[in-house]
Ligand SMILES: *[C@@H]1O[C@H](CO)[C@@H](O)[C@H](O)[C@H]1NC(C)=O
Ligand SMILES: *[C@@H]1O[C@H](CO)[C@@H](O)[C@H](O)[C@H]1NC(C)=O
């Protein structure tokens with residue numbers, strides 16, 4: 042007990058000793074009787090200089106002359122040796138200080154950082170620039186005038202120079218005196234500076250260059266030399282020459298708005314994944330974005346197609362006011378700002394099938410173009426959209442009457458189009474209950490009565506003029522928008538309508554009752570298992586489980602809509618639980634059993650399915666056939682289809698290893714069907730949507746032999762003739778099929794070749810928006826590989842891998858070549874499935890050390906995050922959020938640790 046107490050005392054003693062020691066270290070005692078060091082005296086001089094301006098007196102109360110300057114607000118000192126203390130950092134941000142910057146600061150020879158953003162300093166005297174150890178000088182948002190840069194001396198350590206938003210004049214040329222291998226950030230935006238970019242030649246560490254809103258001239262060629270550059274804003278100058286495409290593609294943020302830049306580029310070459318997040322090229326003289334795939338040697342290209350598929354990961358895209366022509370082929374999926382206004386864009390807008398653009402976009406401006414057709418449905422379901430301006434185009438069609446889900450919408454402008462139909466009541470609902478405040482629907486063909494309940498008042502703006510068919514009985518709107526009065530239907534007409542409705546209702550009710558009774562009688566018999574099927578199973582002709590309809594109904598809650606996971610021409614697929622196991626239940630549409638051979642077809646199919654057994658084929662659990670329904674029960678494959686993954690509708694994106702594995706497993710499954718099954722089975726609808734993936738992303742081929750109109754007897758011949766119309770899926774179908782309407786094993790090889798191309802490109806097998814020359818993936822791949830342009834073919838998400846790793850590149854090329862052999866026009870020249878499987882086996886024997894797109898991004902972000910300022914105490918935003926380049930020098934944090 043006594044021991045414990047003395048130990049306790051000892052610990053307390055040690056603690057206070059340590060504390061004393063620490064306090065001496067951190068806060069050198071001004072009150073102690075040591076002599077004032079040089080810097081302390083200088084700080085008192087700085088204070089006096091500032092207080093020479095009467096307005097500053099109130100502000101600097103916390104810099105008391107009785108106090109140690111190292112204890113002043115936002116002054117950081119460092120103790121050197123035993124009694125020497127130097128001032129390292131001064132932060133005067135946002136203190137509303139006026140007058141000239143005190144020249145005495147220049148006497149603080151060991152000062153490294155001075156920040157004084159958001160004050161009203163009027164000038165920087167020569168003397169200030171004597172502080173040779175400065176790393177950071179920041180006087181943004183002041184009133185500094187004069188030719189300040191002329192006073193710059195040779196700072197050897199200066200890394201950050203921020204004088205943006207002042208009144209500085211003169212030329213930028215003196216910046217060349219700085220240590221070019223030290224400077225990382227320059228912000229001189231919003232001044233009146235002259236000169237050209239050549240001054241910045243050789244700034245090898247420069248990460249961020251902000252020179253917007255000055256009077257600079259010349260071209261942007263120098264940017265090519267700035268190997269570390271990541272963030273450039275040069276807006277509102279007089280730069281001319283061509284857009285420096287290759288450098289733009291390596292940066293994360295680019296603003297070149299309002300200059301006189303020319304040139305063409307393809308979206309693919311600018312939007313290299315993992316780099317650019319903000320691009321503003323608005324109001325230049327870019328006439329055309331080059332078509333993505335230019336015929337080699339043919340410069341006279343046709344219409345360009347703006348394929349924002351390539352702009353994944355980009356947050357802001359602003360290309361307005363350039364005279365761009367062509368049509369929009371797809372939307373940038375993660376963009377929050379998409380401004381293409383004031384161009385010459387034409388054509389109909391695409392539907393964003395994955396709906397990610399609809400989910401992300403906040404500002405959508407397509408106004409003043411020549412766009413046509415109806416607006417895509419998804420436009421009315423943009424959850425975050427605050428501004429939507431489609432005015433000044435040739436859009437047609439009606440607004441949806443059912444659902445407009447746009448809770449964030451504040452301003453909607455559809456004026457000067459040819460929209461028609463009524464104005465839906467949802468618009469007034471968005472105004473009353475959500476955020477919509479400004480609505481301009483003027484100069485269209487809207488008709489009918491204006492919805493009631495439009496809120497009125499100073500916060501709401503409406504424009505409905507120029508719609509001849511529109512009427513309202515509200516005097517306010519009639520007067521404001523010169524609308525006509527709606528003519529009311531007469532009283533008699535209303536009564537007549539109601540009477541008519543009443544009598545027909547009675548007839549319907551009666552009929553329903555009668556038919557219900559009849560149906561009850563039939564239903565019991567209808568639900569019994571088909572006798573022929575029972576016989577086939579009992580005799581061993583078909584070996585599968587028969588599952589009563591009742592159980593399947595129970596498993597799917599009576600085929601409830603919520604359990605539906607797929608739909609197609611054949612019928613629907615439902616998810617369900619059968620004896621505690623998840624299954625997928627395929628319910629043929631009723632029409633199938635009504636075909637003459639419908640029942641035979643179904644039994645035929647069950648026989649095929651129950652006869653195969655391969656790990657990469659979806660396995661049949663059981664089946665059921667009644668008078669009305671034909672159902673197949675399969676193992677449940679949880680991760681959806683390959684198509685969903687390739688088109689980024691599901692999952693995180695597939696890396697090349699995963700894609701290779703899927704190719705191998707699919708090839709093996711098809712080879713098994715062709716060569717091991719007896720009789721051989723031709724799938725006849727091989728496509729990425731028929732390849733399912735399990736939790737380990739293993740391929741499971743589905744839909745073989747399903748709803749194919751093939752009587753059993755015909756399996757003995759070595760080809761299958763079909764009795765109904767065209768089979769297979771457009772884009773995947775063997776061209777030979779259109780010649781003689783025969784599907785052979787080589788037709789599967791063809792379709793598989795198309796799947797291989799999908800795996801390489803993540804592009805749809807058929808897309809008419811790609812133009813005649815490239816509309817099928819086969820044509821596009823053939824064209825590009827003929828000119829050795831593999832890099833234009835591959836999914837950009839594999840691109841990062843690509844640049845680093847020659848082996849992967851070779852591997853992808855080999856697979857692409859195999860794919861082209863599979864899709865050879867002549868079936869005879871295609872390899873058979875066994876051969877294909879063997880080759881893929883060989884090609885996939887290596888595991889490449891590659892990451893998927895996402896993981897690469899994460900690593901990058903971690904490496905490059907560099908906080909320029911601890912955000913909390915400071916009002917101004919950090920000069921940039923992300924920096925790339927040789928980041929070895931970026932370990933330090935500017936600012937103050939307090
Ligand atoms: C530092 O300032 C605080 C109040 O701002 C004061 O309480 C403290 O005594 C000062 N320290 C020294 C060493 O002057
Ligand atoms: C800043 O100072 C000016 C004059 O020196 C004064 O008019 C203004 O009100 C001050 N602003 C703030 C926010 O203190």
Ligand SMILES: *[C@@H]1O[C@H](CO)[C@@H](O)[C@H](O)[C@H]1NC(C)=O
Pocket residue numbers: 121127150151
């Ligand atoms: C402080 O500055 C002086 C003069 O430039 C220099 O000699 C000295 O080494 C510096 N001390 C430190 C710790 O940087």
Ligand SMILES: *[C@@H]1O[C@H](CO)[C@@H](O)[C@H](O)[C@H]1NC(C)=O
Pocket residue numbers: 197198220221222223
């Ligand atoms: C210029 O800066 C670099 C990087 O900070 C440094 O290594 C070099 O010594 C500096 N040059 C001079 C002449 O001080």
Ligand SMILES: *[C@@H]1O[C@H](CO)[C@@H](O)[C@H](O)[C@H]1NC(C)=O
Pocket residue numbers: 258259260281282
């Ligand atoms: C670009 O501007 C400079 C100076 O303003 C001028 O001399 C030059 O001819 C211009 N170049 C082009 C290609 O317009």
Ligand SMILES: *[C@@H]1O[C@H](CO)[C@@H](O)[C@H](O)[C@H]1NC(C)=O
Pocket residue numbers: 253276277296297298299319320321357359
């Ligand atoms: C580019 O600069 C202009 C100023 O000319 C500004 O209005 C615009 O918002 C900037 N663009 C982006 C994407 O920040």
Ligand SMILES: *[C@@H]1O[C@H](CO)[C@@H](O)[C@H](O)[C@H]1NC(C)=O
Pocket residue numbers: 336339340341342343
């Ligand atoms: C170039 O392309 C255009 C449009 O596609 C075509 O009309 C023209 O014949 C082509 N010229 C050559 C030399 O291939």
Ligand SMILES: *[C@@H]1O[C@H](CO)[C@@H](O)[C@H](O)[C@H]1NC(C)=O
Pocket residue numbers: 323324359360361362380381382383404406
């Ligand atoms: C969109 O671009 C146009 C044309 O450059 C420009 O006038 C407009 O201010 C931009 N709008 C927004 C919200 O950036």
Ligand SMILES: *[C@@H]1O[C@H](CO)[C@@H](O)[C@H](O)[C@H]1NC(C)=O
Pocket residue numbers: 498499500
């Ligand atoms: C208009 O909006 C302002 C700001 O949101 C609000 O304070 C004001 O009450 C609104 N006026 C009316 C009449 O709703």
